[in-house]
Amino acid sequence: MFSAFERMVAMRYLRARRQEGFISVIAWFSLLGIALGVATLIIVMSVMNGFRQELLTRILGINGHLMVSGAANQLTDFDPLAEKLRGLAGVTLVSPMIEGQVMATANGVARGAVVRGMRPEDLAKRAIVADNIEAGSLDDLAGGDAVLIGSRMASLMGLKVGDSISLISPKGNVTAFGTVPRLRAYRVAGLFRIGMYEYDSSFIFMPLPAAQTYFRLPGAVSNLEVFIENADHARRLGIEIARVVGANGQVHDWQQVNSTFFNAIQVERNVMFLILTLIIVVAAFNIVSSMIMLVKDKGRDIAILRTMGATAGMIMRIFFLSGASIGVIGTIAGFLLGVLFCDNIETIRQGIQVLTGTQLFDETIYFLSKLPAKMDATEVAAVVGMGLGLSFLATLYPAWRASRIDPAEALRYE
Numbered sequence: 001m002f003s004a005f006e007r008m009v010a011m012r013y014l015r016a017r018r019q020e021g022f023i024s025v026i027a028w029f030s031l032l033g034i035a036l037g038v039a040t041l042i043i044v045m046s047v048m049n050g051f052r053q054e055l056l057t058r059i060l061g062i063n064g065h066l067m068v069s070g071a072a073n074q075l076t077d078f079d080p081l082a083e084k085l086r087g088l089a090g091v092t093l094v095s096p097m098i099e100g101q102v103m104a105t106a107n108g109v110a111r112g113a114v115v116r117g118m119r120p121e122d123l124a125k126r127a128i129v130a131d132n133i134e135a136g137s138l139d140d141l142a143g144g145d146a147v148l149i150g151s152r153m154a155s156l157m158g159l160k161v162g163d164s165i166s167l168i169s170p171k172g173n174v175t176a177f178g179t180v181p182r183l184r185a186y187r188v189a190g191l192f193r194i195g196m197y198e199y200d201s202s203f204i205f206m207p208l209p210a211a212q213t214y215f216r217l218p219g220a221v222s223n224l225e226v227f228i229e230n231a232d233h234a235r236r237l238g239i240e241i242a243r244v245v246g247a248n249g250q251v252h253d254w255q256q257v258n259s260t261f262f263n264a265i266q267v268e269r270n271v272m273f274l275i276l277t278l279i280i281v282v283a284a285f286n287i288v289s290s291m292i293m294l295v296k297d298k299g300r301d302i303a304i305l306r307t308m309g310a311t312a313g314m315i316m317r318i319f320f321l322s323g324a325s326i327g328v329i330g331t332i333a334g335f336l337l338g339v340l341f342c343d344n345i346e347t348i349r350q351g352i353q354v355l356t357g358t359q360l361f362d363e364t365i366y367f368l369s370k371l372p373a374k375m376d377a378t379e380v381a382a383v384v385g386m387g388l389g390l391s392f393l394a395t396l397y398p399a400w401r402a403s404r405i406d407p408a409e410a411l412r413y414e
Contacts, residue, residue, distance in 0.1 A: 029286055032283075058195065058196040060231055094226050119208045120142065134151050147189060149192075323398060
């Protein structure tokens, strides 16, 4: 496509002499702008993907893909219903559960908490909990006085395995003097760390019979959690589950429950993409300005080449190759920088924190304890393609102007 002569002249124009230094500086800034734009887009998109994926993994790891709740927060005859749901195609796990809000107190510290009463064998099937026990054991979660709490809650309240934690329920006991909040002490049988601040600081697991006693739901649960093979099929399976449940309860899928949260992440991701794309656009305009200046500066050279037999097409290809080289090199450099940064993003974050003494990724705000990054090959290819495309488009007009220079006019004014 490009002859050896065209490549040689194009590369020569990229290596500006002293008197052309300003043009060379603009070209270098254009290259740097393209590289930073491509790298930033890859990094930001990867972090947003990783953030969504990590949240989705943790939320769906500890919460069911679908939730069957009973009227007045009570579901009786739940075991036969759970058995029917387990027989549906695509359903992998059905767990009876009681969920309630309490006030947890220990060592003079009080915090709001969510209690989940589950059978230990069902909790053991939740890999996100069972595989992240920091202290104690799930085997010790037995009897009516044992609970499993998050490591962050234990740290905030100064608790360790074997200590006692008191739970206060707002649904208290009715006495002659009014309603008295229900208070009971439990033994900490183990600590878990899921890696999501909200869960590690506020969730408490206890055996299902103990939860039925504490929340006064004998022979009943508040809901059934249903896990399926493919989370994306939750809505379709929810229709089948609703037919089985009938009038005995209501069915909600994870997309309905978390729609606002994940829609907000998607909107933020799209806006960030549009804003950061402007970096590449600005760098492309820098290529246009540097190439126009180069064409103007090389008017005499172009005229001499034309008189020596170079065609307008050859001139256009020379300047197109010269400008496109800036974009191609910048895009490749940005791609390599972005991939390298994403592969080591957590190490880089911790290093910057040590150097600056600041908290760059507060888990109390961002929910997660680590900065995630998940590169999507299609998105990376789209960013690289956009960088190359804008670079090529930016060189067309200057190259066309160079090909339209009249040799006689250029030499006359020289």
